[in-house]
Amino acid sequence: MALINCPECSKSISDQSISCSSCGFPTARAVPSSLQQAEDDNNNSRASSRQRQKNSGCSGATIFLFIIIFVIGAWLMDGYDNYTEKSKQYSENQSEPEESSQVQESVFDSTLTQIPMVLSGSGEDGRYFLISHFASYGIENVKYARRGNESDSFGEMQIDCTNHKIRKTSLENLDALTSADLGDWYTPTPDWTDQDIVNFICK
Structure with missing residues (x-):
């Protein structure tokens, strides 16, 4: 152990002491301890800052994960809604033939005017019925059923009737006649059903 002079009061003090026994001035030995404390505080501050940054990063990742889950959930819900709508449309389309058949059956259940088939032969007589007719x-515009x-x-x-010309179409679905193409005008065959219908309407 050696003696040194206090920088403040010049009294002799031990180089192992941390302060002057006379004036209380910190010795050189005390300075490194203070610096160490300051360095420790600085390190603790840095560690705390890194922890805050880490926690902030975790929070950002959590928010991003929630956004991804929300987007996927919305996409799945939209797909399910589309699937439900398409299933509904498919069911409606599947039921249309049955409804159309019921409409067609109701046509024959109503009172219809029978169109006599004279020229085309007895095999066709009793099969043709007038649904509607207007001029x-x-x-002359005619709808009929067979x-x-x-x-x-x-x-x-x-x-x-004046020029003895017709144009026509024939379908298995009554509703489809609304948008059907009647084709070009032509002269009906004398001994076929077309001529029987013409004779009935133009009589």
Whole structure:
């Protein structure tokens, strides 16, 4: 152990003491301890800052994860809604033929005017029925039904009685006649059902 002079009061003190016994001035030995404390505090501050940054990073990752889950959930819900809507449309489309068949059956259940088939032969007589008939600009517009052995059919015809011309279409679905193309005008075959219908309408 050696003696040193106090920097403050110049009294002799031990180099192992941390302060002057006379004036209380800290010795050189005390300075490193203070610096160490300051360094420890600085290290603790840095560690605390890193922990805050780490916690902040975890919070950001958690928020991002929640956003991803929300987006996936919304996408799945939208897909399920689309699937439900398509299933509903498919069910409705599947039920349309049955409803159409019921409509067609109701046509025959109503009182219809029978169109006699004279020229086309007795095999066709009793099969054709007039559904509707009106005249517009000199053209007769006719809808008719044919009762078949296995299936029924429906026709639409426009008749020019003056020029003896017709145009027509025939379908298995009554509702489809609304948008059907009647084709070009032509002269009906003399001994076929077209001529029987013309004779009935143009009589």
